[in-house]
Amino acid sequence: MPEHLYNRGELYNLSIGRGTLVEEERYKINEHIIQTLIMLDKLPFPRHLRRVPEIAGGHHEKMDGTGYPKGLTRDQMSIPARMMAIADIFEALTAVDRPYKQGKTLSEAIRIMGFMRKDQHIDAELFSLFLRSGTYRTYAERYMPPALIDEVDIAAYL
Structure with missing residues (x-):
């Protein structure tokens, strides 16, 4: 505080x-x-949703333990929580509906996330999966303005 x-x-x-x-x-x-x-x-989540607080609450944690609010390390976080962090960051970087910033291009967002991976802020293995699976591109084609969708050389980040 x-x-x-x-x-x-x-x-x-x-x-x-x-x-x-x-x-x-x-x-x-x-x-x-x-x-x-x-x-x-x-909230009284049903059994199959009981991990929602942990997943949602961990989206600002970092793999090196310097995140917020609990300072958890990668090994202390579940895979879904680590995935949520990647999704949250990617969405925040590319969003065009924020009054305080402009949306990044696809290549800019991936470049920034590459630095975050290097700095152990996001899970390196899951970030590689995010890229290799094409999830970043599928999201971009569905939710990003075409003008912000540019080419990304994912080999540089794998």
Whole structure:
């Protein structure tokens, strides 16, 4: 939790090292994960859906244990939770309906995710499966504007 709820200092707000959010804003955004877990844990899921809270709540965890909210490592996460993280990141990068950012092209999204794989933020094996299976392209053709669908050399990421 950051020291202050908000920091309105101009120099502080202009000294963001990476991205566009200060620590306090990032905390507020990340709080949705905690609220997701609280709400989902209270729902009476049927047996076949009982892992929904773990899968949904783990979509911001990273394979190296530096994720949020629990700081889980790859080995502590289920395969579906690791898959959800990849799907969530890919959708967020390519989405064109966000008022705070433009959607990335297919190649830009895959390039960014390649860096995330290298930094152990996403599961390397599942990312390779995501690419080899063509799931990224199937999603793109269904949900992305044609202008953002460009060629991707997946060999560079396998």
